[in-house]
Structures are given as structure tokens and as C-alpha cells.
Amino acid sequence: MKKEAESLIEKEHGTNPKISRYWIQRYDLFSKYDQGIEMDEEGWYSVTPEEIAIKQAERCRGKVVIDCFSGVGAIDIDPMKIALAMNNAKVYGVANRIDFVTGDFMQLAPSLKGDVLFLSPPWGGPTYSKVESYKLDMLLPRDGYSLFQTALSITPNIIMFLPKNIDLAQLEELACLSSPPLTLELIPRISISRRIESNPALSSRTIRGVERVDSLTHESHNMTRSMKLKKRSRLKKEVKSTIEKDNGRRHKITKYWIQRYDLFSRYDQGIEMDEEGWYSVTPEEIAIKQAQRYRGKVVIDCFSGVGGNTIQFAKVCSSVVAIDIDPVKVELAMNNAMVYGVANRVDFVIGDFIQLAPSLKGDVVFLSPPWGGPMYRDFESYNLDMLQPRDGYSLFQIAQSITPNIIMFLPRNVDLAQVEELAWLSSPPLNLEIEENFVGGRMKAVTAYFSCNAV
Known part of the structure; x- marks a missing residue:
């Protein structure tokens, strides 16, 4: 029997022993496997078993669903997987109901609209099962926190399909730290229906708006209000204790803490921030792009804060x-610069940029002055005179006394007419390029690049 099975595998997939253990489960993956289903090697261990996929889909009946990492199953960055998915959809007679897209979900997110978003990102291959507790930052191509934030920019109705050994506390954290907090329902990954039938329904527990279901029945509705409040309070304390461990009792940073890996990818390796740093540091992805323009230059970071831009420069x-x-x-x-191994390439200066300017020399000046705290978002149009410690016009003039090559990192709602005014009122007029900065599908800020000549 074993030899017969191996011969069938070799007939269909050459001599690839990696898929042997999955091939025997082929009808669990696709009940119509024999009718023309096609898969690449990764598809064998990453596709969702059909019975699980059916249960997931039933909850979304009549909705517009975005499948962000469709694999062989309508967005995928791999053209080969899209071709396989199209073939498999035809086998099931549903290809005409799907818009297949070849592309990167992270880049496409700003243009996507839907009722429900399904996230089943790569888990890192079969080796995920060897980890005792699988963390969200192990997901690919970005950590789970970033992927979740990107998904939230489209809809709050999100399904995440994750390894059986996932750290459930991190999932509860995603829900609790969202603004407003989201309801979370956790259902075990069970693909054999008789196992559910043979087990009595276990009670559920509700924790601070997070409903964790240990069976497919909803016993949580029979819980007393006091029990629910007790569980909510416990999770709230658990999440807050994690934040307090890092940052004392500064509850204002809760909404930023969930984005910590967007701010510093090496956050867990010793990054330190004060309260203001949480809402003022440039997200790492943006800082990298800003720095790449000035490779090999001498850069003056005038309001360096906790070092987000400094490190990337x-x-x-x-x-x-x-x-x-x-x-x-x-x-x-x-x-933080030591965490990234670049401290020896930075001259750190304690001082007032405005007073130090006459003695400074460099090729590029980077201006990311304080915006006045998170309240900047409350203004329909942010004016340059709201910048601190001096208005944007004054700061720009001071920067020009050093070099015409200036970068200004500004709020997303900044008055662009005023930014353009800075360029053409200069003598001689400066070239200006305005870049909108997105992280996880959300527009975070605007970067203005001024120059006299090409840097």
C-alpha cells in the first residue's frame, strides 16, 4: 500500500517526498481533488482544509470578502499561485464570482473595499509546529500586528487563520488595544465534524469584549453579567500590566504600543522611549525611505527625539x-542607535537647533519638529505656524542658512499650499517634491523634499 501511494505521488509530483504526508490528506484539502485540482509545493502545507474553509465562509454569507493571501485557493503576490487558484476555482464552478489580483496586499490595501477581510498569511512553513508558542511577529511577509493594522484600515471585520500553537494572549491584545476595542471570537481548528458531535459543548468565557469560544455552540449567552465583567477586568489588567512593564503607568500610549514594531522592528531587543516618543517617532518604514535618498551624505537631524530617523540615516x-x-x-x-549598531556613526548633541544653527554644516537638514501632540489630527487643515518650538516658516529659514537641501516631515493634514509657498518664495526658488507616507495602508504623514539642485 505504501509503495502504491508513493508511486502515485511520484506520478503526479515527481520525486518530491516533502508532500507525501500532505498528499494522503488531499481530499481533506479539496474534495474535488481528482477533478483537476492543481497545487505547488507550498500549497500542500498552507491551503486551508476544505471543511474549515466552509465553516469560515458560512459566517460571511452575502458579504464582500477580501482574501488577502489567497494562495492556491484572490490576492496573491505570486502569479503562479493566482494561476493555480483560478484553475481550482473553475473546478468548483465559482471562478466567475472572484476578482483575481496579482499584487502585494500591503501596497494594494489603500484601494481595497470590502465587508470582511480574511488574513491567512504564510506561517513560515511546516516548522511553525516546532515552536512551543507561535508569536504574531513570526508571520510573513510582515508581523501580525502590522498586517492587522493594515486590515483595520479597510474594515473592522477581520478573520485571521493562524497556527494551532498561536499565542492567544497576543490575539486578545489585538482586539483590546484596537480603538474602539473589537469583539474577538476564537474557534478551535477542528476539521472532523464527528469530533465536535462527540464532545459536549464546553462553556465559553468573555473577556473585556473578547469572546473565546471553546466549542461551536454559544454558551456565553448564558453567563451571568458578573462573570463577564470579572473576565473583562482580568484581561484588561493583563494587557495593561504588559504595557506598564515597558512604560510605567502611561495609559496614553496604549494605541501606539500595538504599533511598536512599525516604529522599531527591533523593539524587543532593547528599544526605549518616553511618552512623547510613542506618538512622535517616525515609523521605521517611512524613515528608511527618507534616508535612502541621501546615501553617503552628511545629514543634520534637528529634532532627533528618540532616534527613529537618526538610526536610518x-x-x-x-x-x-x-x-x-x-x-x-x-x-x-x-x-536605540546602539540596538541597531549605528551609534558610532552619529554625533549626538544636546542643544537648541535654533541657537546651534550658525555653527552647523551638512549636506541635508532634516526637520521633524513637534506637531503639538496627537491633537494635530483634530484640525481640518494643519498650518505651518502650529509647529513647535517656532513656526514652520522660521524653522525653514534657519535650515536654509545651512543648506537648501531640506526634508520636512509634516502631518498628513498639513496645508500643502503653505508648503509649496516655502519653495517658490525662496531665493532662488527651490525644487519641491511632496510624498504621501503610508504604513499598513493608512496615510500617516507627508514628507516634503526641498532642493536647489539634485542631491
């Missing part, structure tokens, strides 16, 4: 001068 530029008036921020920036 130091990676590619010949040298960086990082200035901040707050000694605590400079100390934090030095620590």
Missing part, C-alpha cells in the same frame, strides 16, 4: 548629527 549616510534639546531624549536615542 546612520545606516546609509556618511555621518549624522542628531540634535535634541531634551537630555533624556538624547540618551534614549543613543540607546
Whole structure:
């Protein structure tokens, strides 16, 4: 029997022993397997078993669903997988109901609209099962926190299909730390219906708006209000204790803490921030793009804060001068630069940029002055005179005394007419390029690049 099975595998897939253990489960993956289903090697261990997929789909009846990592099953970055998915959809007679898209979900997110978003990102191959507790930052191509934030920019109705050994506390964290908090229902990955029938329904538990279901019945509706409140309180304390461990009792940073890996990908390796740093540091993805334009140049980071931009400039530029008036921020920036191994390429300066400007020399000036805290978002149009510690016009003039090559990192709602005014009122007029900055499908800020000549 074993030889017969192996001969069938070899007939269909050559001599690839990696799929042997999955091939025997082929009808669990696709009940119409023999009618023309096609899969690549990754598809064998990553496709959702059909019975599970059916249960997931039943909850979304009549809705518009975006399948973000469709694999062989309508967005996927791999053209080969899209071709396989189209073939398999034809086998099931549903190809005409699907818009197949070859592309990167992270880049496509701003243009997507739907009622429900299905996230089944790569788990890193079969080796996921060897990890005792699978963490969200192990997901590919981005950590689970970033993927979830991207999904939230489209809809709050999100399905995540995850490994059986996933850290459930992290999932509860995604729900609790969303604004507003989301309801979360966790259902075990069971693909054999008789196993459900043979087990009595276990009771559910509700925790701070997070409903964890241990069976497919909804016993949670019979729980007393006092029990629900007790469980909610417990999870709230657990989440807050994690944040407090990192940041003391500063509850204001809760909504930013969930995005910590967007701010610093090496957050867990010793990154330190003060409260202001949480809402003022440039997300790493944006900082990388800003720095790449000035490879090999001398850059002056005039309001360096906790070092988000300083670190990325130091990676590619010949040298960086990082200035901040707050000694605590400079100390934090030095620590963070050491985490990234670039501290020796940065001159850290405690001082007021406005007073130091006459003595500064560099090829590029980076201006990311304080925007006035999170309240900047409350304005329909953010004016340059709202910047701190001086209005944007004054800061720009001071920067021009050093170099015409200036970068300004500004709120997404900044008055662009005022930014353009800075360029054409200069003598001589400066070239200006305005870049909208997105992270996880959401527009975060605007970067204005001024130059006299090509840098």
C-alpha cells in the first residue's frame, strides 16, 4: 500500500517526498481533488482544509470578502499561485464570482473595499509546529500586528487563520488595544465534524469584549453579567500590566504600543522611549525611505527625539548629527542607535537647533519638529505656524542658512499650499517634491523634499 501511494505521488509530483504526508490528506484539502485540482509545493502545507474553509465562509454569507493571501485557493503576490487558484476555482464552478489580483496586499490595501477581510498569511512553513508558542511577529511577509493594522484600515471585520500553537494572549491584545476595542471570537481548528458531535459543548468565557469560544455552540449567552465583567477586568489588567512593564503607568500610549514594531522592528531587543516618543517617532518604514535618498551624505537631524530617523540615516549616510534639546531624549536615542549598531556613526548633541544653527554644516537638514501632540489630527487643515518650538516658516529659514537641501516631515493634514509657498518664495526658488507616507495602508504623514539642485 505504501509503495502504491508513493508511486502515485511520484506520478503526479515527481520525486518530491516533502508532500507525501500532505498528499494522503488531499481530499481533506479539496474534495474535488481528482477533478483537476492543481497545487505547488507550498500549497500542500498552507491551503486551508476544505471543511474549515466552509465553516469560515458560512459566517460571511452575502458579504464582500477580501482574501488577502489567497494562495492556491484572490490576492496573491505570486502569479503562479493566482494561476493555480483560478484553475481550482473553475473546478468548483465559482471562478466567475472572484476578482483575481496579482499584487502585494500591503501596497494594494489603500484601494481595497470590502465587508470582511480574511488574513491567512504564510506561517513560515511546516516548522511553525516546532515552536512551543507561535508569536504574531513570526508571520510573513510582515508581523501580525502590522498586517492587522493594515486590515483595520479597510474594515473592522477581520478573520485571521493562524497556527494551532498561536499565542492567544497576543490575539486578545489585538482586539483590546484596537480603538474602539473589537469583539474577538476564537474557534478551535477542528476539521472532523464527528469530533465536535462527540464532545459536549464546553462553556465559553468573555473577556473585556473578547469572546473565546471553546466549542461551536454559544454558551456565553448564558453567563451571568458578573462573570463577564470579572473576565473583562482580568484581561484588561493583563494587557495593561504588559504595557506598564515597558512604560510605567502611561495609559496614553496604549494605541501606539500595538504599533511598536512599525516604529522599531527591533523593539524587543532593547528599544526605549518616553511618552512623547510613542506618538512622535517616525515609523521605521517611512524613515528608511527618507534616508535612502541621501546615501553617503552628511545629514543634520534637528529634532532627533528618540532616534527613529537618526538610526536610518546612520545606516546609509556618511555621518549624522542628531540634535535634541531634551537630555533624556538624547540618551534614549543613543540607546536605540546602539540596538541597531549605528551609534558610532552619529554625533549626538544636546542643544537648541535654533541657537546651534550658525555653527552647523551638512549636506541635508532634516526637520521633524513637534506637531503639538496627537491633537494635530483634530484640525481640518494643519498650518505651518502650529509647529513647535517656532513656526514652520522660521524653522525653514534657519535650515536654509545651512543648506537648501531640506526634508520636512509634516502631518498628513498639513496645508500643502503653505508648503509649496516655502519653495517658490525662496531665493532662488527651490525644487519641491511632496510624498504621501503610508504604513499598513493608512496615510500617516507627508514628507516634503526641498532642493536647489539634485542631491
